[in-house]
Amino acid sequence: MNKHIITFSLITIFCLSYSFQLFAQKDDEKENLKLKMAQAWLSYNDEDYNGALRIYRELFKHYPENTQLNFRMGQCYIETNKMDSALSHLRIAIQDSTIKNEAYFLSGKAYQYMGDLDKAIEIFYKYKSKLTPKQNERDFVNVLLLQCLTAKNYISNPVNVKITNLGTNVNTKYVDACPSITADGKTIIFTSRRPENTGGKIDPYSEDYYDDIYISTYNEATKEWTLAKNIGTPVNTDTHDANMSISPDGSTIFIYKNAENVTKSGDIYYSTKKPTGEWDVPRALEGKYVNSTYFESS
Known part of the structure; x- marks a missing residue:
């Protein structure tokens, strides 16, 4: 009799102990999922979509039905122009009533980019x-x-x-993007990621050089754009300084800046041209309705 009671007690203790271990394990898994999702979200906010996807894809192996995970993967695939992959994940995300509308909306963007x-x-x-x-x-x-x-x-x-390449005076083998031109069509500024950029640092997320702003003018005599020049300091720094636009008269440029401990996240700045032709120290656009603690860019 006593032997049966002892045996039963041991079994009960073992089962309770095993249950507690399972609960603890599940809690650890939830915390790990939250941590990894947060890490991926930081990469996404830094526009490191491939970096975010590396984390998301690893999580997807273990949580293929997680709707929030599928939603985030859909976002990343849209940003990396992989619309079929985006749609396959958004179809799962749409099943979650809390994000159904947002996932449905993103699927619309995917179809738009696909040409449907x-x-x-x-x-x-x-x-x-x-x-x-x-x-x-x-x-x-x-x-x-x-x-x-x-x-x-x-x-x-x-x-x-007729689409004409602006030539090697402007374009390089590196990233040359986000062009903006003055109203007279004679001055162009753009963003480039070149080794000679200010500071020469590499973005640890994209593994490209940090953004700098370049400028080129149109030569009426040769009918060519002049060799693009780095617009220099104080506009360009050793972090992200990307062109957004130039005013019609060429006197003001608007800049995307993202510098740790300087900007709130990605913020919009502007710089005006001095009478000497030099650019003034960029200033953040004032007012609470433009820059925020979130990501502002072009």
Whole structure:
């Protein structure tokens, strides 16, 4: 009798101990998932989409049905122009009522980028119908709808255009992007990631050189753009300094800056040209309605 009681007690203790271990293990798994998701989100906010995807893909092996994970993967795949992959994950995310509308909206963007404009328009109209008249998202959806409708019009009425490479004075084997031109068409500024950039540092996330702003002017005599020059300090620093736009008269440039312990995240700055032709120290755009603790960029 006593032997049976002792045996039963030992079994009970073992089962309880095993249950506690399972709960503890599950708690550890949840914390690890949260930590990895947070790490990936930081990479995403730094525009290191491939870095974020490396973390997400590893998590996906263990949590293939996690809707939040699939939603984030869908976001990253859209940013890396892999729309089929984005849609496959967003279809899972749509099953979650808490993010259904956002996932549905992102799938519309994926269809838009794939050129399936009719499907994108259908999704955007449905998404818009669920928004209240005062929701800010309505304006953004209206822009996307206008893009799709305009694209359909252009496709239906094609015109012949000639695209000409600006040549080696402007373009290099490195990233040359985000061009902006003055109203007279004679000055262009753009972002480039070259070894000779200010500080010569490499972004640990993208493994490219940090952004710097370059400038080139059009030579009427030779009909060519002059050799692009680094716009220099104080505009360019040893961190992210990317072009957003130049004013029509060329007197002001707007800059995206992202520097640790300086900007809140990515912030918008501006610099004006002095009478000497030099650029002034960039200043952050003032007012609480532009720069925030979130990511502002072009």
